[in-house]
Amino acid sequence: MNPRVSILVPVCNVEKFLDKCLKSLVEQSLKNIEIICINDGSTDSSLEIIEYYAQQDNRIKVINKANSGYGDSMNQGLTLAKGEYIGIIESDDFIDSDMFKELYRYAQDYQADIVKSSFNFYWENPEKIIYNNSFNISKVSVNFETNKNKLIRSIPAIWAAIYKKEWLFNENIKFLDTPGASYQDTSFHFKTSCLAKSIVLLPDAYLYYRQDNPTSSVKLAGLNKVLLLHKELDEIRKFITQRELNKIDGMLNYYYCMKLEKFMWNYGRMKKEDRGKYFKVLCEDIEKLQNEWNKYLNANAGLIKYCEYLCIKYDSKPILDLLFALRNIKRKLIN
Numbered sequence: 577m578n579p580r581v582s583i584l585v586p587v588c589n590v591e592k593f594l595d596k597c598l599k600s601l602v603e604q605s606l607k608n609i610e611i612i613c614i615n616d617g618s619t620d621s622s623l624e625i626i627e628y629y630a631q632q633d634n635r636i637k638v639i640n641k642a643n644s645g646y647g648d649s650m651n652q653g654l655t656l657a658k659g660e661y662i663g664i665i666e667s668d669d670f671i672d673s674d675m676f677k678e679l680y681r682y683a684q685d686y687q688a689d690i691v692k693s694s695f696n697f698y699w700e701n702p703e704k705i706i707y708n709n710s711f712n713i714s715k716v717s718v719n720f721e722t723n724k725n726k727l728i729r730s731i732p733a734i735w736a737a738i739y740k741k742e743w744l745f746n747e748n749i750k751f752l753d754t755p756g757a758s759y760q761d762t763s764f765h766f767k768t769s770c771l772a773k774s775i776v777l778l779p780d781a782y783l784y785y786r787q788d789n790p791t792s793s794v795k796l797a798g799l800n801k802v803l804l805l806h807k808e809l810d811e812i813r814k815f816i817t818q819r820e821l822n823k824i825d826g827m828l829n830y831y832y833c834m835k836l837e838k839f840m841w842n843y844g845r846m847k848k849e850d851r852g853k854y855f856k857v858l859c860e861d862i863e864k865l866q867n868e869w870n871k872y873l874n875a876n877a878g879l880i881k882y883c884e885y886l887c888i889k890y891d892s893k894p895i896l897d898l899l900f901a902l903r904n905i906k907r908k909l910i911n
Contacts, residue, residue, distance in 0.1 A: 579610040579635075581676050581738055582659030585667050586649045587626060588616040593668040593789060598629045600670040602636070606677040611636045612653045613667075617643025622667075647751035647760040654741075654750065661738040668789045669698075669735065675782035679738045682776045686718055689772040692727065692737035698784035705784065710736070711777045723775040729830070732765030736783045739768060747771050752811055758801045762808035762838075767815055799850040802842045806857065809835050 583601060587594065601611050613626040613636060623640060630636040639652055654662065661683055663676060679691045697706040710733065711717065711726045749767050751760050769775075812831065821827050843854060 577608070579659040580606060580608045580680050581610075581661045581663050582653075582657035582741070583609060583611045583663040583665055583676070584650060584653035584657065585611060585613045585626075585665050586616060586646055586653070587613055587618060587622050587667045588643070588649075589618050589620045589622060590667045590789075591618075591620040591622050591625060593786065594622055594625045596670045597665065597667050598626065598636075600673070601665065602629065602633050603673050604671075604676050605674050606680055609635060609676060610657070610659060612639065612656055613637070614639040614641070614649040614653050616641065616645070616649045645753060645755045645760070646758075648753040650751045650760070650764075651753060654744070657741060659741060662741050662744065663738045664735045665783070666735050666786075668786045670784050672782040676738070678778070678780070678782065682716065682778065683738060683740070686774055686776050688774040688776045689740045689743045690727070690737055690768060690774075691776045691778070692733075693778040693783070694781040695733060695736045695783040695785050696781045698786050699788045700786070701788070707781050708785075709779055709781075711779070713777060713779045715779065717777040720773075720775060723777050724769065724772065726777060727772075727775055728766065728769040730769075732761045733785070734761045734765050734768075735785075736781075743772075744768075752807060754804055754807050759805040759808050762805065763811040763815065766812050770815075770819070770821060799846070799853055802846070802854065803857065805838060805842065809838070 615623045626638055630638050683691045694710040695708055710730055751764050816822050
């Protein structure tokens with residue numbers, strides 16, 4: 577009998593946190609699961625840890641490969657998975673024992689393509705837990721249109737969810753296999769959110785999203801890492817065109833708002849010496865897509881106003897400088 581859920585665990589140099597993660601998976605109250613650990617060329621003791629757990633529990637499968645990046649790791653896990661649903665748990669996070677039992681229960685009740693829960697931000701020393709109500713809901717939400725809009729616009733927390741495997745394969749949804757370990761969840765999140773036919777959202781938080789891992793990809797804001805995000809954004813734009821989602825009112829406007837916010841977030845936390853090079857990336861992008869940016873970088877579409885909102889949100893002088901630069905680019909394009 578195939579497992580109810582296949583849980584993919586990408587692993588790369590996380591020996592400090594891996595035991596806590598794997599312990600929370602093998603103790604799941606939903607017993608009919610498989611746990612696929614994909615070791616992406618770890619140079620610490622991570623491989624030994626997952627091999628030890630695999631010897632103790634035959635539900636654990638190990639893929640050991642040279643370092644090729646997060647996207648390739650996830651795609652290899654998807655290929656191997658035999659479960660009815662796919663779950664993803666980052667190897668420095670951990671979960672409550674009932675997480676997959678509850679997510680799978682709602683998936684069965686509503687024949688959902690996606691069931692997604694809220695999550696907790698977590699710090700270990702000293703321990704601090706902050707609940708994040710991802711969708712601003714007080715009870716389980718099964719309204720499809722409302723849920724789709726909420727999910728598309730939520731942060732790409734792909735690890736607090738399960739996805740129907742048959743649906744993923746039928747829609748040919750995969751990860752970009754670009755080298756590196758940053759941002760590869762961005763296009764996966766967008767594609768799954770847009771294509772799902774049935775979505776269940778939960779206010780309950782079962783997952784603890786670690787904030788104190790100094791090597792986490794979210795903390796790495798070097799120029800080369802950040803440029804991987806642009807490959808994800810290019811993939812989203814390609815996807816919007818291929819699936820004709822540009823015919824949906826507001827989709828392209830949302831895309832450009834998302835692109836601008838992600839740019840500003842990275843720009844504001846970058847080293848000063850990288851900001852000039854990174855700003856040049858945006859300028860080149862604008863020049864390449866002049867007609868579209870000309871349409872969406874205007875007051876009616878709301879992006880300049882959105883810039884002002886982001887300046888307040890991030891309270892950043894560099895972003896204020898960016899706002900003036902964007903206004904100058906807008907004038908140049910219009911003229």
